[in-house]
Amino acid sequence: MSKKRVLILSEGFGNGHTQAGHALAAGIKKLYPDTKTKVMELGSFLNPIIAPWILSAYRVTVNTSPALVGMLYRKKYEKPVGRLTRLALHKMFYQHASQVIGQLKPDVIICTHPIPNAVIARLKASGLRVPLFTLITDYDAHGSWISPEVDQYLVSTPEVKELLLQRGVCPDAVRVTGIPVHPNFWSIQDKASARSELGIKQMPTVLVMGGGWGLLFKEELIDKLVAWRNRVQIVYCTGSNEKLAEKLRACPAMQHENITVIGHTQEVSKWMDASDILITKPGGMTCTEGLAKGIPMLFFESIPGQEEKNREYFVSHGFGMELSSPELIDQWFHSITEPSQSTLIYDKVSPLYQPDCCAKDVISLLRKPSVQAKLEYAYL
Incomplete structure (x- = not known):
């Protein structure tokens, strides 16, 4: 197969969309080294001054008014991106996005966020002939993902495929690929060797993640966690939120040899x-990475909307449990310190999830005669 060029477009509303793009790019490069991939946050690239303000406002809203986020998610749940919104995005991005595509000449454009998806869909409605694949990065299908110009949807589960079919999407246009994770997550390392390489103790270990936006610093949760610090090793990963990391390190209750606080790291797979x-x-x-690693999950304070849907999927399939009360920590921590007495039983890995599937399917779709025919005329 001749060398292919894959352009992956995302936005920074939450870390997962762009992270999925980079994971897919890394997976494609691992399996098909000759393929050229490029990942871009479209808004940040085309509007580097305005985009940070919009993202900052979104973060503040998520932190201070999560109920509002949930209300808006539910209100627009069945609706695609509206005509006026598409027109506004078209005015903001059309010329620059069209120029970028013309310069890069991708064989396929894959969108991992509804905003660039709407922009590229509008370009296709205006004559762009490059195939558009939409990678839905949650375990739900909000209406904003759906556009008639999308050539192929890549979705997480059969349940999400069914949601799209109920909204009139052609079955042939939907493929269950799973959400892509970085190739580092395609295999599982022995716990003892991973702990040795990370320089932590050989003892029951709990990883706490999701604090990148400061949403995990809850005194009640911390008190319950540190009560186990003599029997359980606790690792707090705060991502890019250095202020939260400093706050945790300064907390008197966290001053213990079995408690580790880390910020941004490239070693999440190993942790x-x-x-x-x-x-x-x-x-x-994060849920998909945990699924790939077969690690039981406790879900803390879901943001109303897609995170609630993600939690419902993973809980209903036996991959974890909602942390509905701090007392559940006692039950779960007891299960890893006294496993012979534990009554908690969770499936390890979904038989339907293959972490390299999405990368393989993207390349196989590019080989389809119908896609090849479109590519022959894309840049004429």
């Missing part, structure tokens, strides 16, 4: 391998 339990917000990417 998951080293851990027995993952406590996290149910973002689509």
Whole structure:
């Protein structure tokens, strides 16, 4: 097969969308090294001054008014991106996005966020002939993902496929690929060796993630966690939120040899391998990475909307439990310190989930005669 060019477009509303794009790009490069991939956050690239303000406002809303986020999600749940919104995006991005595509000449454009998806769909309605694949990065299908110009939907589960079919999407246009994770998550390392490489103790270990936006600093949760610090090793991963990391490190209750606070790290895969339990917000990417690693998950404070849907999927399929009360921590921590007495039983890995599937399917779709025919005339 001749060398292919894959352009992946995302936005920074939450880390998962862009993370999924980079994971897919890395998976494609691993399996098909000759393929050229490029990942871009479209808004940040085309509007580097305005985009940070919009993202900042979104973060503030998520932190201070999560109920509002949920209300808007539900209100627009069945609706595609509206005509006026598409027109506004068209005015903001049309010329620049069209120029970028013309310069890069991708064989396929894959969107991992509804905003660039709407922009490219509008370009296709105006004559762009490059195939558009839409990668839905959650375990739900909000109406904003759906556009008639999309050539192929890549979705997480058969349930999400069914949601699209109920909204009139052609069955042939939907493929269950799973959400892509970085190739680092395609295999599982022995716990003992992972702990040794990370320089932590050989003892029951809990990884706490999802604090990148400061949503995990809850005194009640911390008090319940540190009560186990003599029997359980606790690792807090705050991502890019250095203020939260400093706050945690300064907390007197956290001053213990069995408690570790880390910020941004490229070793999330290894930290998951080293851990027995993952406590996290149910973002689509983190949950999928946990699924790939076969680690039981406790879900903490879901943002209303897609995170609630993610949590419902993983709980209903036996991959974790909602942390509905701090007392559940006692039950779960007891299960890893006294496993012979534990009554908690969770499936390890979904038989339907293959972490390399999405990358393989993208390349196989590019080989389809119908896609090849479109590519022959895309840049004439």
